[in-house]
Amino acid sequence: DTAVSQTPKYLVTQMGNDKSIKCEQNLGHDTMYWYKQDSKKFLKIMFSYNNKELIINETVPNRFSPKSPDKAHLNLHINSLELGDSAVYFCASSQALWQYKEETQYFGPGTRLLVL
Amino acid sequence: DAKTTQPNSMESNEEEPVHLPCNHSTISGTDYIHWYRQLPSQGPEYVIHGLTSNVNNRMASLAIAEDRKSSTLILHRATLRDAAVYYCILRDQRNYGGSQGNLIFGKGTKLSVKP
Secondary structure, three states: OOOEEEEOOEEEEOOOOOEEEEEEEOOOOOEEEEEEEOOOOOEEEEEEEEOOEEEEEOOOOOOEEEEEEEOOEEEEEEOOOOHHHOEEEEEEEEOOOOOOOOOOOEEOOOEEEEEO | OOOOEOOOEEEEEOOOOEEEEEEOOOOOOOOOEEEEEEOOOOOOEEEEEEOOOOEEOOOOEEEEOOOOOEEEEEEOOOOHHHOEEEEEEEOOOOEEOOEEOOOOOOOOEEEEEEO
């Protein structure tokens, strides 16, 4: 069983469209995250949710809106897609919100978004 | 911020040990040192972490300098599957405008393994 799964794996769309990426974890974790990895391969956190509550929003445009229907899911909705949104988006989860420095994160396989 | 410095790239031969260095001269007394790796076209995966003592697990070993200003990830026998970008990360627990405990990735070390 996949611990952290994302759909779709690839997403090609036109500028201006609205799209969603889904993430599910079956690890029973309390916290989920979204990361963006740009073309230069830098991996940067975007959001984190703890028990369905937004905890971290790292200077992400309002066009990005995470939604957590339950603890096991954290979806990412993107409005009015721009060329610069092209990247790989990774979902991750952890048992707690890094309250313990030993906590580890489990990452999904990534969603490769290409905006044309 | 406590930052890490890693070589951009390293090469290894298959079946040989690999020592991946990481400098973190501004590490605080309670920062844990975490290592993750990212295989091609995959998400990062946890490798190992430690505080002061050397650590071993099924994937690797972590050797931490006595002054904690540097550490080394050791792959005892590199395989082709170990070719990846390896990230050395310090757990940043300080609160920046609501951000707590972010996992901050640097550039990492790209490890190539030759058959």
